[in-house]
Amino acid sequence: MSKTAQSVWENCLEFIKDNIQPQAYKTWFEPIVAVKYADNALSIQVPSKFFYEWLEEHYVKILKVALTKQLGENAKLVYIIKMENTYGNKQPFTEKIPSTNRSAVKAQDVDIPLNNKSPELKNPFIIPGIRNVKIESQLNPSYNFENFLEGDSNRLARSAGLAVAAKPGGTSFNPLLIFGGVGLGKTHLAHAIGVDVKDKYPEKTVLYISAEKFTQQYIDSVKKNNRNDFIHFYQIIDVLIIDDVQFLSGKSGTQDVFFHIFNHLHQNGKQVILTSDKAPVDMQDIEQRLLSRFKWGLSAELQSPDFETRVSILKNKLYRDGVEMPDEIIEYVAKHIKSNIRELEGAIISLIAQSSFNKKEITTELAKQVVEKFVKNTKREVSIDYIQKIVSDYFQMDIDTLQSKTRKRHIVQARQLAMFFAKKFTKASLASIGSQIGKRDHATVLHACKTVDNLSSTDKQFRKYVEDLTKKLSV
Numbered sequence: 001m002s003k004t005a006q007s008v009w010e011n012c013l014e015f016i017k018d019n020i021q022p023q024a025y026k027t028w029f030e031p032i033v034a035v036k037y038a039d040n041a042l043s044i045q046v047p048s049k050f051f052y053e054w055l056e057e058h059y060v061k062i063l064k065v066a067l068t069k070q071l072g073e074n075a076k077l078v079y080i081i082k083m084e085n086t087y088g089n090k091q092p093f094t095e096k097i098p099s100t101n102r103s104a105v106k107a108q109d110v111d112i113p114l115n116n117k118s119p120e121l122k123n124p125f126i127i128p129g130i131r132n133v134k135i136e137s138q139l140n141p142s143y144n145f146e147n148f149l150e151g152d153s154n155r156l157a158r159s160a161g162l163a164v165a166a167k168p169g170g171t172s173f174n175p176l177l178i179f180g181g182v183g184l185g186k187t188h189l190a191h192a193i194g195v196d197v198k199d200k201y202p203e204k205t206v207l208y209i210s211a212e213k214f215t216q217q218y219i220d221s222v223k224k225n226n227r228n229d230f231i232h233f234y235q236i237i238d239v240l241i242i243d244d245v246q247f248l249s250g251k252s253g254t255q256d257v258f259f260h261i262f263n264h265l266h267q268n269g270k271q272v273i274l275t276s277d278k279a280p281v282d283m284q285d286i287e288q289r290l291l292s293r294f295k296w297g298l299s300a301e302l303q304s305p306d307f308e309t310r311v312s313i314l315k316n317k318l319y320r321d322g323v324e325m326p327d328e329i330i331e332y333v334a335k336h337i338k339s340n341i342r343e344l345e346g347a348i349i350s351l352i353a354q355s356s357f358n359k360k361e362i363t364t365e366l367a368k369q370v371v372e373k374f375v376k377n378t379k380r381e382v383s384i385d386y387i388q389k390i391v392s393d394y395f396q397m398d399i400d401t402l403q404s405k406t407r408k409r410h411i412v413q414a415r416q417l418a419m420f421f422a423k424k425f426t427k428a429s430l431a432s433i434g435s436q437i438g439k440r441d442h443a444t445v446l447h448a449c450k451t452v453d454n455l456s457s458t459d460k461q462f463r464k465y466v467e468d469l470t471k472k473l474s475v
């Protein structure tokens, strides 16, 4: 009986199936297609470079045994990486890699299908190399513990962060959830933990990613049909940091995939660090099972810094920037800008800029002007009326039309966008948004927010509306 690629491979599979976990078999062997058998070499086609590396890393022994059984000692295995034509206008390409002669493989940068197109985010980016899968951490080294000043407002979160960095996955703070309002240091602290882990354990794989980018990658992976690669990529990380998880609200697909990744990491003693603008109890539209996972570890709050902490943060910043400033001015700024650290830094930066551009001495008078401007500027919150005006202008309709009972598609969409932005840019409740935008109830508003989320990830034109309006409402 003459051997064909299919028959050889089927026999191999039978052996492999008996020797590994069913789930692993399903994930890693079912997608393989045997394409050629000649000169004692079997060529198998795998869906991605990552897939190939994974097989070589985890299953090369069993593959060898299975193949030797079929073809004898001189058996050869050749991988063919078939990539879909998913990146811009590149041609689909096929790459042959002889398994037995790995040194012949040139190390080249290969976009694995997950590669994100935005230039500032290289991840998930895998540098080819068999036992040496490297992942760019996306950490910002200037956000470290040294310049994360301690105060009453952040002591718990900061010490928990230090504990986690000393023993990632080895404390009961898993996940560590850092929560608090804008500009209070969540992103800074999250990076600091990652930077510290990298310092102490250079071999550990750390990844920082915003929930927004995570979601985008997931959506892309679904579109490109490589959801499995996406999941496997995240499952090999030792310390996963996801910033602003409140962004996952209402995105049930992404929540679901995150749930699975989370469980896998947690079970394997890997560390998960999350940040959020709210405590788990206050999170809306996040699945219960995910919320209950968030509560497994520690939720640590970052509160508004007290006066002393604000002063020391300012002094530290000035010191690092090599700028001198009289104490009374620092205290003046710290006294008047209370709500968040980003504003505090912003005010001091514009104070320095003012004085150096205008060659003015930094006086209390100047500080007063700057602070006043700052407080006024940042206090401005857009109103629901303003949002309705911007949205109806954009679609060239009047506000009455936007609020009317009609079911005409473009009017319904305009109204849903107004509701969506009201939810996003104001603190008004769903009920109050509904009553102000054409006397609807809270369920209608919730539905509108979900529809806008969905449409903006599936409909290009619609996404453009959202982007344009976001710009108009943010200036």
Ligand code: ADP
Residues within 6 Å of the ligand: 147, 148, 149, 150, 154, 180, 181, 182, 183, 184, 185, 186, 187, 188, 189, 313, 341, 342, 345
């Ligand atoms: P959030 O992510 O909570 O919105 P960020 O982490 O972006 O806030 O912090 C805002 C700014 O305040 C950053 O420039 C950060 O470096 C600074 N900052 C926050 N907390 C501290 C701190 N404890 N010490 C020094 N700087 C801080």
Ligand code: MG
Residues within 6 Å of the ligand: 186, 187, 188, 243
């Ligand atoms: Mg942040």
